[in-house]
Amino acid sequence: KAGVTQTPRYLIKTRGQQVTLSCSPISGHRSVSWYQQTPGQGLQFLFEYFSETQRNKGNFPGRFSGRQFSNSRSEMNVSTLELGDSALYLCASSPHPTANTEAFFGQGTRLTVV
């Protein structure tokens, strides 16, 4: 069974540009969550998707958005990039939002904004 796959693994963008990151969950998993990881800040919750609907959203500006497709794959988009957006972006999948079971993480996308 393939794990959670995130693409691309690395990105370098310029301030003001926009970026789209992709996450393919484990087959059969329908819930996808996104996190931003920066040194000292841990894993900051961005949003969670289930059945193509955003169920929860963290405290991030509107420049951060996402969506989920009918095959449960998810994308997140960051517009008007700022230097502070440089981070590791992780997605995690689980079977269902209410399932109290392990969330499986992807390898992450390392975004560098210059």
Add this chain to the structure above:
Amino acid sequence: GENVEQHPSTLSVQEGDSAVIKCTYSDSASNYFPWYKQELGKRPQLIIDIRSNVGEKKDQRIAVTLNKTAKHFSLHITETQPEDSAVYFCAAKGNNNDMRFGAGTRLTVKP
């Protein structure tokens, strides 16, 4: 939403000693508390979890305790080994079913 605080941020122990990491959470409706280990350059991976209907769970050298009244839970690692060195994250699944993480603890086990 749920708010999780984790302490300490860094922890250094001698090989063979025990390590304890503590977390508190804010949402009294939270009912699932996993712990993840993240080695350098790798993805976070679950090492143990506990649900709110139990107070303690043990898996070999790792144990987690949960105090629902006080809204805190702890990770205990006994007989630490150099390969235990990593960043550890606690998490809580709140009323909205979203998983919130603590800021992480960098554990260093000195040989």
